[in-house]
Amino acid sequence: MQKIEDHSGTKYYLITLKVNGDSYTRAVKANTLLVNVLREDLDLTGTKKGCELGDCGSCTVLLDGKPVNSCLILALEADGHEITTIEGLAQNDKPDKLQEAFVENAAIQCGYCTPGMIMSAKALLTRNPHPTEGEVREAIAGNLCRCTGYVNIVKAIMSAAEEQQ
Amino acid sequence: MYLPDFEYYAPATLSEACDLLEKLGPEAKVFAGGTDVLSKMKQELLFPKAIVSLKNLGGLSEIRLGNNNDVIIGAKATHNNLIDSPVLQEKYPSLCNAARQMANNQVRNIGTVGGNIVNAVPSADLPPLLIALGAKIKLVGATGERVLPLEDFFTGPNKSVIEQDEILTEFIIEEQPFTGSTYIKFALRRSGALAVASVAAAVAMEGNVCRKARIVLGAVAPTPLRAKKAEEMLTGKEITDELLEEAGSAASKESKPISDIRGSEEYRRDLVRVLTGRALRKAINEGHV
Structure with missing residues (x-):
């Protein structure tokens, strides 16, 4: 990782992230968090910030296919890895089945937890295309919905799974 | 939330990392998954001037069979690496179950087993069962390495015998004398909650007679605690409901809980x-370690 210093002596590191299929090289400070690179440098504001302590899951993205809290990952540690955000799910302007299922099942209330919720669900369905309701609930246990709309969220994920069959 | 500035190092070898930790002194912090370090820094509970990342150290996340059927777990293995490990699913499924009870899926994908130990939090989920199984740990420092029982590692909340220049590199679990083991956690929610109290039990059964038992309590003392009186009570005895209840009462007397936001001393x-009775019953009936 190349290190550069500006005229005031602040150190920056050059990192390369593959986000939603595209490579981006950015200069970041050591204390820059992955969520901030996504939201502020790459304008991918679909990923939300909630508790910022790894409890709520609003900032969930996929790191090499696995759901992680982007608020608890240094941008430097993500260097060279593949990131998928909510913006990366639609293919040719067509929303992902999960996104459609959330709309059809009224699984979105205020919407703030939705991107993280869908990323956790996406990782689950990729790994386990036909989950039980219990497995769905366990997969989204790290995503808090303060509107408490869990019933329809679980329904949406189950219906997206059925549609895959 | 604001994350303060710090110097960042990502050494290429273990010895380089240990030398760096020795040189930088107590203001440097080892960084593996970072789920604990970063959340503590954001909450102004930790102020490291430098972070020594282990990300470039290969091989430390492997879970494999070693000599004499020892299971070796690299300290950088994440909780989900433990859950998904074919070696552990075959030899120690109870350890997979214990790992599954930590935090939530996102944190389990990043948080490492080494971090769960080195943080030395009394309510941590992996120490009780690892101690019950007699796990040893390897600490590598600038001047050499040492292997010690995990049981001797903790000295208090957030305190352990690890030296400034040392890095926890692996866990060694030797072939077990036990026939069954389990970890039971009681928390206020099923996910993303710390244990109010937890119990790990391992038993060696011969028919209905218990030849050997280990009981380790979590979140009810400054460190994970062996309930040795309860263990002795079971050794060589035929298991009855009364005996299990007596062992539970003995373990309860041995615990040293505090009252806090999650539960009172009496409740714990x-x-x-x-939980001791339940854990013993489960370990006795489990049929796997």
């Missing part, structure tokens, strides 16, 4: 009594 003591 009673939890230990109930």
